[in-house]
Amino acid sequence: MVVAFKEENTVAFKHLFLKGYSGTDEDDYSCSVYTQEDVYESIFFALSQYRQLKNISLGTLGYGENEDNRIGLKVCKQHYKKGTMFPSNETLNIDSDIEKDCVHLDLSKSPQDWKNSSFFRLEFYRLLQVEISFHLKGIDLQTIHSRELPDCYVFQNTITFDNKAHSGKIKIYFDSEAKIEECKDLNISGSIQKNTQYVLVFDAFVIVICLASLILCTRSIVLALRLRKRFLDFFLEKYRRRVCDADQWEFINGWYILVIISDLMTVIGSILKMEIKAKNLTNYDLCSILLGTSTLFVWVGVIRYLGYFQAYNVLILTMQASLPKVLRFCACAGMIYLGYTFCGWIVLGPYHDKFEDLNTVAECLFSLVNGDDMFATFAQIQQKSILVWLFSRLYLYSFISLFIYMILSLFIALITDSYDTIKKYQQNGFPETDLQEFLKERSSKEKYQKESSAFLSCVCCLRRKGSEDHLIPVT
Amino acid sequence: MVVAFKEENTVAFKHLFLKGYSGTDEDDYSCSVYTQEDVYESIFFALSQYRQLKNISLGTLGYGENEDNRIGLKVCKQHYKKGTMFPSNETLNIDSDIEKDCVHLDLSKSPQDWKNSSFFRLEFYRLLQVEISFHLKGIDLQTIHSRELPDCYVFQNTITFDNKAHSGKIKIYFDSEAKIEECKDLNISGSIQKNTQYVLVFDAFVIVICLASLILCTRSIVLALRLRKRFLDFFLEKYRRRVCDADQWEFINGWYILVIISDLMTVIGSILKMEIKAKNLTNYDLCSILLGTSTLFVWVGVIRYLGYFQAYNVLILTMQASLPKVLRFCACAGMIYLGYTFCGWIVLGPYHDKFEDLNTVAECLFSLVNGDDMFATFAQIQQKSILVWLFSRLYLYSFISLFIYMILSLFIALITDSYDTIKKYQQNGFPETDLQEFLKERSSKEKYQKESSAFLSCVCCLRRKGSEDHLIPVT
Amino acid sequence: MVVAFKEENTVAFKHLFLKGYSGTDEDDYSCSVYTQEDVYESIFFALSQYRQLKNISLGTLGYGENEDNRIGLKVCKQHYKKGTMFPSNETLNIDSDIEKDCVHLDLSKSPQDWKNSSFFRLEFYRLLQVEISFHLKGIDLQTIHSRELPDCYVFQNTITFDNKAHSGKIKIYFDSEAKIEECKDLNISGSIQKNTQYVLVFDAFVIVICLASLILCTRSIVLALRLRKRFLDFFLEKYRRRVCDADQWEFINGWYILVIISDLMTVIGSILKMEIKAKNLTNYDLCSILLGTSTLFVWVGVIRYLGYFQAYNVLILTMQASLPKVLRFCACAGMIYLGYTFCGWIVLGPYHDKFEDLNTVAECLFSLVNGDDMFATFAQIQQKSILVWLFSRLYLYSFISLFIYMILSLFIALITDSYDTIKKYQQNGFPETDLQEFLKERSSKEKYQKESSAFLSCVCCLRRKGSEDHLIPVT
Amino acid sequence: MVVAFKEENTVAFKHLFLKGYSGTDEDDYSCSVYTQEDVYESIFFALSQYRQLKNISLGTLGYGENEDNRIGLKVCKQHYKKGTMFPSNETLNIDSDIEKDCVHLDLSKSPQDWKNSSFFRLEFYRLLQVEISFHLKGIDLQTIHSRELPDCYVFQNTITFDNKAHSGKIKIYFDSEAKIEECKDLNISGSIQKNTQYVLVFDAFVIVICLASLILCTRSIVLALRLRKRFLDFFLEKYRRRVCDADQWEFINGWYILVIISDLMTVIGSILKMEIKAKNLTNYDLCSILLGTSTLFVWVGVIRYLGYFQAYNVLILTMQASLPKVLRFCACAGMIYLGYTFCGWIVLGPYHDKFEDLNTVAECLFSLVNGDDMFATFAQIQQKSILVWLFSRLYLYSFISLFIYMILSLFIALITDSYDTIKKYQQNGFPETDLQEFLKERSSKEKYQKESSAFLSCVCCLRRKGSEDHLIPVT
Numbered sequence A, B, C, D: 001m002v003v004a005f006k007e008e009n010t011v012a013f014k015h016l017f018l019k020g021y022s023g024t025d026e027d028d029y030s031c032s033v034y035t036q037e038d039v040y041e042s043i044f045f046a047l048s049q050y051r052q053l054k055n056i057s058l059g060t061l062g063y064g065e066n067e068d069n070r071i072g073l074k075v076c077k078q079h080y081k082k083g084t085m086f087p088s089n090e091t092l093n094i095d096s097d098i099e100k101d102c103v104h105l106d107l108s109k110s111p112q113d114w115k116n117s118s119f120f121r122l123e124f125y126r127l128l129q130v131e132i133s134f135h136l137k138g139i140d141l142q143t144i145h146s147r148e149l150p151d152c153y154v155f156q157n158t159i160t161f162d163n164k165a166h167s168g169k170i171k172i173y174f175d176s177e178a179k180i181e182e183c184k185d186l187n188i189s190g191s192i193q194k195n196t197q198y199v200l201v202f203d204a205f206v207i208v209i210c211l212a213s214l215i216l217c218t219r220s221i222v223l224a225l226r227l228r229k230r231f232l233d234f235f236l237e238k239y240r241r242r243v244c245d246a247d248q249w250e251f252i253n254g255w256y257i258l259v260i261i262s263d264l265m266t267v268i269g270s271i272l273k274m275e276i277k278a279k280n281l282t283n284y285d286l287c288s289i290l291l292g293t294s295t296l297f298v299w300v301g302v303i304r305y306l307g308y309f310q311a312y313n314v315l316i317l318t319m320q321a322s323l324p325k326v327l328r329f330c331a332c333a334g335m336i337y338l339g340y341t342f343c344g345w346i347v348l349g350p351y352h353d354k355f356e357d358l359n360t361v362a363e364c365l366f367s368l369v370n371g372d373d374m375f376a377t378f379a380q381i382q383q384k385s386i387l388v389w390l391f392s393r394l395y396l397y398s399f400i401s402l403f404i405y406m407i408l409s410l411f412i413a414l415i416t417d418s419y420d421t422i423k424k425y426q427q428n429g430f431p432e433t434d435l436q437e438f439l440k441e442r443s444s445k446e447k448y449q450k451e452s453s454a455f456l457s458c459v460c461c462l463r464r465k466g467s468e469d470h471l472i473p474v475t
Helices: A002-017 A036-051 A111-116 A196-239 A245-250 A254-277 A284-306 A310-351 A358-369 A374-380 A386-428 A434-474 B002-017 B036-051 B111-116 B196-239 B245-250 B254-277 B284-306 B310-351 B358-369 B374-380 B386-428 B434-442 B444-474 C002-017 C036-051 C111-116 C196-239 C245-250 C254-277 C284-306 C310-351 C358-369 C374-380 C386-428 C434-474 D002-017 D036-051 D111-116 D196-239 D245-250 D254-277 D284-306 D310-351 D358-369 D374-380 D386-428 D434-474
Strands: A031-033 A061-063 A073-080 A083-086 A091-095 A098-105 A127-140 A151-162 A170-181 A185-189 B031-033 B061-063 B073-080 B083-086 B091-095 B098-105 B127-140 B151-162 B170-181 B185-189 C031-033 C061-063 C073-080 C083-086 C091-095 C098-105 C127-140 C151-162 C170-181 C185-189 D031-033 D061-063 D073-080 D083-086 D091-095 D098-105 D127-140 D151-162 D170-181 D185-189
Touching (some): A031 A036, A036 A111, A196 A254, A284 A310, A284 B310, A310 A358, A310 D002, A310 D310, A358 B374, A358 B386, A374 A386, A386 D310, A386 D358, A386 D386, B002 B036, B002 B151, B002 C310, B031 B036, B036 B111, B036 B127, B036 B151, B254 B284, B358 B386, B386 C386, C002 C170, C002 D310, C031 C036, C036 C073, C036 C111, C036 C127, C196 C254, C284 C310, C284 D310, C310 C358, C310 D310, C310 D386, C358 C374, C358 C386, C374 C386, D002 D036, D002 D170, D031 D036, D036 D073, D036 D127, D036 D151, D254 D284, D310 D358, D310 D386, D358 D374
Antiparallel strands (some): A073 A127, A083 A091, A127 A151, B031 B170, B073 B098, B073 B127, C031 C170, C061 C127, C073 C127, C083 C091, D031 D170, D061 D127, D073 D098, D083 D091, D127 D151
């Protein structure tokens, strides 16, 4: 909800302060102008809108103080120190040092005065940037319904006219940064429901349960490690040989580690959530990532209980068995993938939006393999440079063919193979290791521990799910 | 056709009553305004359009009475009871109770008078909502061609200016609810073709056929259950052991159950259709769902007859054999899928349209696995919060890789395996169960029943198809 | 090129005669109006644009005569014979017979006179349709460059204001039908290159080659059939048993039949092309379909020569072996597919664009299985009717899961299986039939025929490719 | 960066000189006009904007001299020599020779004078084209930050009004060609960081390392070839038989050839890069293609080191083993693919954007197979010609079914088969060749060489990656 409030305010600001704003941003800037007249009009439009803000804005806005504690607009322009330029004669005389002029406009003067001031006579050939910045204060009343106290916001708005490219196109950026502040003087009457205590109690309950699960799992792991030590000693003593690595790892139950990580995340996430409720913190993102990831782990953990049935076990074992092969194969395929990523970035970068950044290239190629719309990607590279066009065709055809026909097929071959192996094992019995023989005698004690903690983590999982339902309306 | 008439009227209303309506809705609201002037203009535009409705509207519209039986507009505004707010000083003095003021505007006064009324002096900082509601009556003349009687409609239109977010952006919703009423005073002359009797006769014929099929199939099932009982007794007596569960299920023919469900649906659907024709009911959706699903089942049922050929049988058997494995595997994969769904909803919900609701998250992830455009999904999460951005990349890459490379491949492995098993069985003979041996002697009687009902359900299927062709122009 | 000229003229007409045309059609109509004023303005705009055509149009246009040999516009309106309607009282008094009034407007009167005529006082509540039709003549000068004679066109334009739905929205259709006529009085001076003879000679050469190939292949087939007869007699005589059906089919070489069909198409297509060049025919579509399909067949025919290599043969044999299984499986899957198609059409038809027609439903489902953007399809069904919404989710999830996970996987299983079978055969030798043993002795004679015709059809293929290059700029 | 500067300038020019330019190009032209008035307005708008350029443009622009060294605009019109045309009578009297009139407009005259000149009285029925061309000079100041010297540009702009189709629609093309020239009179003061030396040193270092790697690899290849010769002689002498071809190829290490190609590309690319930095060359594309491809090869080369591990080796061997089969199969599938490509181009070309060119057809079909949005492709072919519509459905359904269900499945079968073969080899040992036995004795010497060059090429790869990071900001 906080994110939505910020976004809607930013959209409202763009409509209020940008002349001719279409409602959607072009690329990463909001709009662009191409003539000198448009630049002046855009600047003075923003200035006059700011002056009349009270009469036009629909939001709960008021003027805020600048960094230097004054109300009003601050207009800055950057330009090369001095210069003359006659492009017709290819003559350029310029000082590459950059000068910054600023002026503070308060509400006392009329816009007409501003227009006539010499500050606003821009010399475009050496102008780099004009920046209009102002602070606005707002109150988010929406919270009155769900929580007690509304938040006060300070919006640090900056409109930037960017002429750094000197290409005849000035890009207009609108940047709005919102800071949450505690309101100074709140006076809210009327009936407000106060059910937040219940949420807090519930959160605390979740934390307690998760801590219990955490402790039990940790205890299991610790006991298992001790058991391993004793087993190793015993084995060395009795059979005079070392236990192999794979057998040693068997002692550490991977599911317990999953539960421990998930519990830790839930506990930290819940504490963060309570702090956010208490208005001490605003780190929504971290909190939601922690709680979200822990939910994912809890659900994945449920698979373990399915593994107790013979029929489901095949599939889980197959995935376990094929995982190392798949990862190993991914390493190989990853090399080629990385090669294509770098190559695409270097060559097609300036000609294609999707190849501008390394990470977008990676995403684009990944999407292409998995069935994204290819034709659009093909079509976007026009025939401007015949060399690049030919290269792009070769590049895309070879990449897609290689990955979809060769590599995806190999994945299928790998997993079909693992599945057949596991199925044969299940029919003929798995090859028994030393440990498994040994365990047949000793397993009774461990089993008891496993079950008790399994029950607790299940309860915890149910609670956690409930807790998320409460979290969502808050964020 | 009824749906289309409602939709077109709603679109026409939006063009008539919303100022600056672009033709397509933004998000879930129709349009939005950002300045006080625009709000007033939008309100008075709607009011004046309503007054002149007769002279501008192209439809067959007339004023309808409100709930309180008066013709005219009802304008309501909701606001906080009282309050003063100085965002600049972060001072807020507000009563969180909500007050609702309403005014009824009839056609006697001119819009100029309305503008001057104090009701329309809005205090935006405490305004929550303005609602303009009015009733219009219309007649759907289109039905004259296909059926005898045109329908009369009452449109309950509501224009809502929603300022609950207090974010500087007022969203305008247009809501039109259409009720079908019988026209009071119809007087239609001219030649009208009256072929509806034939359709009714046809519908009745379909119902009769389906009932016959239904009864025969039910009888088969009942006989089969009796046979099973006798078989169980006989077996227990003769061989002194219980028949296994799988063998017991063999008695109940799944195809018959399919036919019964399909027949039931057709009968209920056809009755609903006749009622709709007779203008007693308007529940088009339920009727079409029933008839549609029954058609689907009839077509699926045809597969059974293909199963009588050896070559086709392989495929049907493979699908049957792999189904339990696939479902079991889906349960495992479903856990991970659910985990990702919840996790994506919690973390990415506020940043991405496709992750707003739990069901859209599920759809989005399902689509991604099956080759939807991934790049767009990647690109929509901008780099606003670097933490969320990183998480989203990790989340999407891991999800897509896991599902496309591991889980889809396992599906293929599962089905290839089932196919090989069935093929081997067909070459070497299926492993015979007790029941099959037993059946060799007793099967003659059942076979006769099977064939007779098969013929009937086939006839019924042909009829039903015809019946749908008639249904479509009606809906 | 002819298609492009027609299309561009239609677009130009829409810009000239439709008021407020945006450049792209909405749905299947060009634009729509919602108020009475807009209707009148749209009508009179079209009329006045027609009057001033000479001064505004950029094309080579002149007025053409109507069906009744008069120059001018013909405006027709359709309405119910008489009627009064008071939707407020739900009173309707209408004669459902339709009346049609027409008026002919020539250029002598001014548009002002037209506006005042009583014909243009429309009663919208009983109006069904207004139709403005006029003929324009144009000359396609573009052909001067490539061919000798420019074409004369008659454009039969009709602007239809469709109010049949009486929903408050009048849809405006623009329909332009272009007929090619020979120009009466052509007088072209200047130097024109006359290289069309070469194209004709080339076409004739292609026809001759294809006819030769056709005759040789037919001869081969005839000889093969005679051989079969003799073989059957001989076999019956010698071994006293009938030859099995599969062996009998071996005599008829499928490739020859392909070549014969392809040659026939090329010959007919080339003749059509020459006729089109000679301006005797205008059936471009049939000509291009014939030539295009024959090209496809020629390329497919090349595969046969690849089959002479052992390594390539595996693949061709696999495809041949798996084809009947695949087709048989398609029959099964097709049942379910048809079921879903009908079901989707009946239930979702009124709510979703892609489900409006049976063939679009089929296309939509086919696309979904093969990786079309699913999310858009999901999202387009809004939550208007919760029942339909739920049904649509169930419908789409079940369909996609069934087809992508079960049926596509079975295809892979089928083909993998066929491949393994063929590979085993190649290693261990194919199971020999009676025919193959017999053929070892007799094959020498047939081989000679095969090779000679192979050479000819190869030459023909090369020629045909060249001929297409000439065809394209013409169409 | 240079590409971006050119593009932004072109966009700015379009906004300045084209009346009613919407910001995005329609198809391949920028905008289009449909009435005579619009044509005149568009022409005079461009002329007057050119006159006032100084006062409206935001860029660093000045007038440049034409080819004939005059400042000003050159307007040319092409039309048929003479002609009269009465489309109403289908009378045409035209001289098909084309005449070209030009006029030079300098800045001395006012636009009003231009308007009155007889040159601008266009006769549209015989007009073919109006061309306005002018030269502008600009300076790219952006380079001041990153490099010492700003570039001077000459923009050769041409606005073309294309009426060749005579279809009533004049397409307006805007073409801007930018030439980089050295600025004549540069005078830049201020502090400029001069770190380009380091980049040059780094480039030189890369070149040296790559040359070393190149020489070592070449030496290895030469030595290997000598070794082969000796081995062949020795083998012939000792065992009295020739070594088979596959064994002979074993001597030439494919990886070395990859490294040599990659090194060569890096060296040439780096030299080009240094030349570009030194402003002697502007061939960015070739340079980036060379460096990009070499990076791809380097990454692919890394796979070789993974091949030293047993587990990774399976996958690489599988890919190696399946490659010839896959290529062979591609040849077969390619025939059908080519057939469909030609056929689609011939038949659907005039009706569908994606089928206009041979290469777009190929891309479209390739995309369809790999999961592009099919429905859009289906939907774009409207029901104008029922024959073509039917053909298109048949064409698309058959193509997609054939390729997705048959051919993609066969790829999977091929690769699964290869994987099984390789796995069996690894378990049971590969079949040993003569060479491998022989090598066991002699391999010690070669191994040393292999490792030394491996180290070097690895170092080189690291360096090259660094070098690309520097390259990017330059291009």
